Amino acid sequence: MPSKLALALALSPAAAFAPAPAKAAPRAAPLNAVGLYYSTTTGNTETVAGYLTAATGIEAVDIDSVDDETLTSMDALICGAPTWHTGADEQRSGTAWDEFLYDRLPSLDLSGKKVAIFGLGDQGSYGDNFCDAAGELYDCFSAQGATMVGLTATDDYDYSDSKALRDGKFCGLLCDEDNEYDKSEGRANDWVEQLKGEGVAF
């Protein structure tokens, strides 16, 4: 005589023995977040930020429009500034970066984050101070514990001196919309590929 259990097994619809609904799959780890920040006076830095947006899909945001919490939630930052205060030791950009670097950045811990700098300048008229503000951003972000990436070769430029030099390289991507606007997009695209190779996950 078959047991009650055997009978139940034989008679019950298969659905009754369907596996329990799977638990919700664990949420995938969030994609690495990269912030693209800039400031500009006449639009050139915004133009290059636009090339970087086109290459990465990341929206470029004015540094004045981002709060500290959002900024520090990023895994990597790309920061771009022009130089307007020629020869200055500090606040070389002449844009909102000057206030950010000295009023906000000193209280932010950026350890474990990758930071890449891009700078806009004019080799022809300001060849002794080419993109000096980029060097200032580099030093200020570095001082907050960031891992600096994206240094570039100086070969393809015609300048005399620059405070953006670090160990024989430029401290980031330098562009000159005044004299070499036709090179900016290619330089930006190459730089994005370089950053990917240095572990910036776009």
Ligand SMILES: Cc1cc2nc3c(=O)[nH]c(=O)nc-3n(C[C@H](O)[C@H](O)[C@H](O)COP(=O)(O)O)c2cc1C
């Ligand atoms: C008054 C003045 C000062 C400048 N000083 C420098 C400088 O010291 N170094 C440099 O590389 N470019 C200098 N430039 C050039 C600007 O940095 C360059 O035009 C840049 O592309 C401007 O970027 P923006 O349009 O994003 O503000 C200066 C331009 C002006 C008009």
